[in-house]
Amino acid sequence: MGLHAYLTLAALVFAIGLFGVLTRRNAVGILLGIELMLNAVNINLVAFARFRADVAGLVFTLFTISITVAEVAVGLAIVIVLFRVRRTVEADRLDLLRG
Amino acid sequence: MSVIVWLPLLVLVLPFAAFVLLAVVAPLRRAGRRAAGVSIAAMAVALAGALVVWSEGFRSLTTWAWIPADGGPMATVGLFVDPLSNAMLVLVTLVSLLVQIYSLAYLHDERPPALGRYYTYQSLFAFSMLGLVLAPSFVQMFIFWELVGLCSYLLIGYWYDRPAAASAAVKAFWITKLGDLGFIAGIVMLWSATGTFEFQALFAKAQEHALAIDGLGTIMFLIYLGAVGKSAQFPLHVWLPDAMEGPTPVSALIHAATMVTAGVFMVARVQPLFVLVPDVLALIGWVGAFTALLAASMACVEGDIKRVLAYSTVSQLGYMMAAAGAGASYASFLHLLTHGVFKALLFLGAGAVIHAVGTNDIFRMGGLFRAMPQTGVVFIVGTLALAGLPPLAGFFSKEAILAGVWEADLTWPFLMLALTVFLTAFYMFRVVFIAFFGRAHAAGHPHDPPWAMRGPLWLLAGLTVFVGLRLWMGGSGGHHGPGWLAPFSIALALGGIVLAWATYRRGAVDPARLAGSFPLSTLDFLARRRYGLDALYGGLYRGFLLGFSRLVGWVDRYLVDGLLNLLSACTLRGGDLLRRIQSGRAQDYVYGVAFGVLFLLVWAQWWKR
Amino acid sequence: MRLPVLSLITWAPFVGALLIMFTARHRPLAVRLIAAVTTGISAILSLWVYVAYDREAAGFQFYEKVALVPPLGISYELGVDGISLLMVLLTSVIIIAGVFASWTVAVRSQEFYALLLALVTGVFGVFVSLDLFVFFLFYELAVLPMYLLIGIWGSTGEVRPRGIFAWAYRETGVGTKEYAAMKLTLYLLFGSAFILVGIFALYVNAGASSFSFLDLEGVGFPPGVQRWVFLAFYVGFGILAGIWPLHTWSPDGHASAPTAVSMLHAGVLMKLGAYGVVRMGMGLLPEGAQALAWLVGTIACINVVYGALSAMAQTDLKYVIAYSSVSHMGLVMLGAATLTEAGLNGSVFQMFAHGVMTGLFFALVGLVYEKTHSREIFKMGGFGRAMPGIATAFTVGGLSSLGLPATAGFVAELLTFMGAWRSDHRWWLLPAVAGTFLTAIYVLRVAKRIFWGPPSPHFHDLEDARGPEWVALVFLVAVLVLFGMAPSIALAPVDTATVPLLSRIVGP
Amino acid sequence: MSLEAVMFWVVAALLLASSLAVVLTPNLFHAVLYLAAALVATGAVFLLLDSPFLFAVQLLLYAGGVVTIVVFAIMLTERLVGERITQASRWVVNGAIVAAAVFVGIAGFLIQAPRSETRPALAADSTLAIGRALFGPWAGTLELLAVLLVVALLGALHFARPED
């Protein structure tokens, strides 16, 4: 299969992730969307690395994966504390700040 | 600097010095009579100087650069001394002096500061008038032309807290200004065509026919407009009667003897240019004659002694203009001088009467001849002169005018003027018979005025006679009209007198019936309403000008500025709307990002090619 | 090393402002004295410059230059020619008068004078700076303090929201002093945006990386650039010069501003706009100027008549004066647009004349307001008896504004007329002349209304001007008459500057 | 159609299906499980791209780590809420349109790109190469990553630690 197949696949996953971010009400749900988007990034990187027979892409993937983990950790922590103070994790109920 | 320059200059500067002194040194001005002393002294010296200049017949032309420019000055000021100006110098200084002396008594119960103000204005006026007379160029003439207008404005409004006086002053300024617009425009056009304002240069060009400018007619007409305003020619004559709100001596000086004749003087001064445009000259003649007749007719129905005199002034100015229009500038100038003398006399006489009686209304006077004989005598002398009976000054000058107009075969103007002779005699004697010989019903005991007023009266009366005799002896210089002319005009004058006598003294004719009979009735109706001209101007001013201005004001405030406010208001509203996208929901913010991405992607695709 | 006179003139007031700010706290008299002294220094120096200016040599003199940002070619470069000479003189005349006229400011006078002096520095700076960038810098400095000056010490008139845009009026709160201040400031800064673009356009097109007027003067810009840059300058400076229809800030602003500020603003800053058009527009963009003269002149004609008519319609004294400024600025622009020696001289002279006369007017209005606490013309009447001095001064000012000879106004108008008829658009003469007549009507009407007639019942125990106020009045009247009688004092140097300027535009 | 192609289509189908399930299922728990599935599928894609090492990392870090954390979080919040977390979606259509548009936007560039069908031969063992790279040129970066992780931990701690 050609490079474009993988790239297209990644693009689709990316779009789906974006869709999730846009439509989910629950903060955790949104997080999952973001996960998908980053996942698409990984697919891209690995695909490019393979088709250029270059290791940098793989290293890059490693870094993105770990950064993703960190982000998720922070994000979930925020969700939890948010839940503590607001008793909800519905992202679109948060409009104390607006305008 | 030779005497022929500095002496006229001195004559010019003295009143100015007096003015500056009074204007700057407030205590002196507030002292009142002392201020008067200063001003009068200055005038006396000036008169002496003027007499010398006149009798020696100085001629000189001196100019100084006034507005510098790259290639030589753009405009100059200076002195233009020649017989014309010399005669005017004498007239102006003389009358001013007499009037100032006269005013001393006439205004004796004014507050000192007010009196000081009066004499400050008087000095300024004298200066301005002299400057006008001596002007070597259009610019200088215009400068002083405006200044005399200013003085007239200030002096008419001397009693500024009288509403009537205030509006009269403003009216006078506006209407004369209207004429001056033409004047300034005209001289500017003339300048841009010829590159100079100076009379001599222009006359020289006129001599060698180098003045064949297209539209010279228009230019000269515009210049003439200035004279129309200043010399109260139809249709801009309406301000002069109202100007009578000022103190009587002022009327005598400014609105009879000197300022109002500036127009005539100007036309006489630039005769060489006017002769190049015969049509304009003809127009001047026609307008002059018509003005004379019109004013006379209004004078016949006027009950206010000063206004009668004012109308007669307008009428006489009409004569002068007619003469100038007929090319008889000599005659017009002669009449200017004589009229200056006897009209001043009449006004001062009227002033004495008013001073004594405390009213302007001739019907509230009567039997004054017995009460104040001296005033009566001099007033009658003046009246006769104005009516144009020999051997008084008025006769000769007026006859010269009639002759001039006849010879220029302006037949219709001639007839109008002739009719005016009759009317003049009539309305003047109407005043005399009613005021001096009518049944006395004046409150209190009017009596002759103090010498400070009597002196000038007698002096002027004497002059009237003397000048008349002098002209008789000297064969009134220049040319006579056809032989029948003199008797004809005398007859007309006598006719007028007789009618007045029959109507107002003898009672043979009932004035009411006279006015009631058909052709006269309409005239009477119109004349009493000043032929609706004042109403017309008032309507234009109030209805058109103020109305339009209010419209413009509204447009500016609510449309032009409105658009601006609209813009700013929309900006504010826009900000308010735009912040709505800041909904506060996280997903919407992500939408923001998504749209941003889209925008960038599309935009990139778009500009890539 | 020669004394940097121009810098001294420019910065002396600023030093004064600093002194006032930091030394004169709670000492009102000290404040006023410092102000008087520092502005006095500027005035004396500018007078000296005026006398010492070499009219034979002409050109820019008293030259100073210090590099500010060399890579961009920005430098602090000063110099005066015949035109700026007169403007500097005007500025010092007005500010002196202004300092004395506002002697009686009570509230927060320390800040007032500090800001006023800062403002003056800006004005001086604009007139003397030869570097477009520094010019712009001073320009902004001259505009900004206006906001606080009007906002704090201004007076609020009232404008009824009417017409089709009534809601917009309610939105913006028309009539209040805050509104006026905001409007004026923002409008002028809006204009400065165009100026900025113009300046940059010149800088870039010139290629010689320099903002110096002298360098750019030499460059012949392509006609297209000249046109649109001239247009930009015209709009930018025109707003400040109050050209129709961008003038509406001026009535509101001047009406709401405190006396000295109105004096300075109407008297000097509006001139600054005209000066900009002449110096930058015509000086740097001859072809552009020639191509667009018709526009400038025609709009100027509208200004003249429209302003006069609007003035006639006002019932608020300050608004009358403000609109008269709009009308007269029209004459200024008209004179410049004629592109003739007479017209341009007239225009510059009109700047001076109108500056002084309108300064006088606003000083008087300020006095009247201070004594009557009213600006309503139709409530006034018969003040002449109570305040003869003010009445006289007002009359003189009025006469000058309607172009009565022996006042500066006449010379200016005469020259403008001459220029107008010599220009390519002779008909300009008509509105110009009509304008003077309309002026005569509203000025005399107002004078009569206020000072003549029977005393008004609304006011009691009024008094004439006092002490320091006299200084302002007498001084301004004197200047007005002096320059009216001996115009060559001003015109001789001006001519040395205008002739070369014109020769670049229309050829010798 | 080669085996590899078949594999690809299968994996791709799985991946897309599970991804869609992640963003569509109303039940958060299921969503997380589908995510795990999607991640595994991604790992499979890595395998198809001959990088087993990354497949392992993917499995451990993601399917292991991430999912566990998420589940923990959900448990946590759920315990607090006390009822099963169901989540609705908002404006699905708008979201779909925008997401689709973005995809089109990206695809617009992809189709312009030159295609490269052939895979170059691999140099030895990619895992070894990765190790070399990590502790060669990217050593500094790795350090920085360590800091990043510590900081993230610190932050998470700051939030997660109960009120004091």
Next chain:
Amino acid sequence: MTPAADLVGALVLELGLGAVALLVFAVNTVVPRSGDRRVVAWIATGGVLVLALASFLVRPGPAVAGGMFVQDGLAIFAKRLFLSATFIGLLASLSAPETGRGRRAGEYHLLVLASLLGMLVLASARDLILLFVAFELMSIPLYVLAGFFKRRAEAVEASLKFFLVGSVSSAVMAYGLSFVYGATGSTALAKVAQAAGNGHPLLLLGLIATFVGFAFKIAAFPFHMWVPDTYEAASTPFVAWLSVTPKAAGFVALFRVYFEGAGDHAAAWTPIAAALATLTIVAGNLMALPQQNAKRLLAYSGIAHIGYMLVGFAAASAAGVAMVLFYLVAYVFGNMGAFLVVEALARAEGSEATAAFRGLAQRSPLLALAMLLFLLSLGGIPFVAGFWAKLFVFWAAAERGLYWLVLVGAVLTVVALFYYLVVAKRMYIEPPERTGRVPVPATLALAVILCVVGVVVLGVYPKPLVMAALRVAAPLF
């Protein structure tokens, strides 16, 4: 010089910062639970100050770590900026109860320092991976810091929004970076610059997607939406810092990725930058108009300022870069100063509404004057830094013939002045509601004074800084 020495020489600031962080960490652990943690704050602040001063001794060196990390003029310029700004920010937060001496002071400062470390590296990064990691290291602590007051509902909400928008953007960015890598086959920025010539569609796509990440960081419209909420909710000294330093870092990274070595191809970015600049200027200024909360007002005005900097970016020339750098410095002082004054007032009045400024001039004239100076600087008025900043970017844009852009910017400055002047009006024109001067803690006062000095000095004598900026920007092209 040995490579190792080179490495140390290049990394000295980063290493120093690490040391400070460790010290803070250590001290924080030894301080008893309930003890006063002011010492921690002081150590952090002092350390940053030392580093800031040290940064003025650092000299450019060769690229190290295989060209991944370079300590060139631009990097040093940026690092001085970051460190100084951070110092001011920490100085201001010293007197704040929670962050200054509260129990969490340790975390607070550690997070700030970590983020700062990210910025420092970012400024020198010449490798995509390093760039990305540094970028994330800079961002992630900010999410936490935004919600640092975890008891405040708004704070946490803001934190979540910040996090969501942020991580989505960084996901897009990573996606973009993946394409950049794919298109160039290398993670070295130098390669990217070379490849930029042959407009490879994937490279273009990648760079555009990457741009999103930066656009989010510098808060360009429409990626700005996290800004107002975050600024409003977070602690003011932190916001003051947040509003300038990360943005500066973002711009530096932008220059590195898009311009360095790109030469003439850099001009290719003009259309996008110009478009974004226009949008950002207009939106920022308009949305600021109706704001009643001082911090929100400043937030939107800050967005507008980013627009003006993008004008300089759109010039895509050495001059443009230099002028943006100058603008950043001016913006640091002006904007931080304004925020700090708000902080001072909020401490005294307990209100962050613009109404709190009423009559400030009569109450404490100096504070009012300082605020006025900051506002004028932000508004771009002569004799304060902001004036030159605006003019310089305009000049750079005009030099590239972007007159329309200059006009738009200049005209909207007028709108900006409207809301600045409204604040000025409240301070100077309106009467005070309360009397008595506003108390300002010494450290905060010092911070404000520093900003005033910066604003005024730059306003009066911009020459040296301009020269420096031009010098460091020149080698990029």
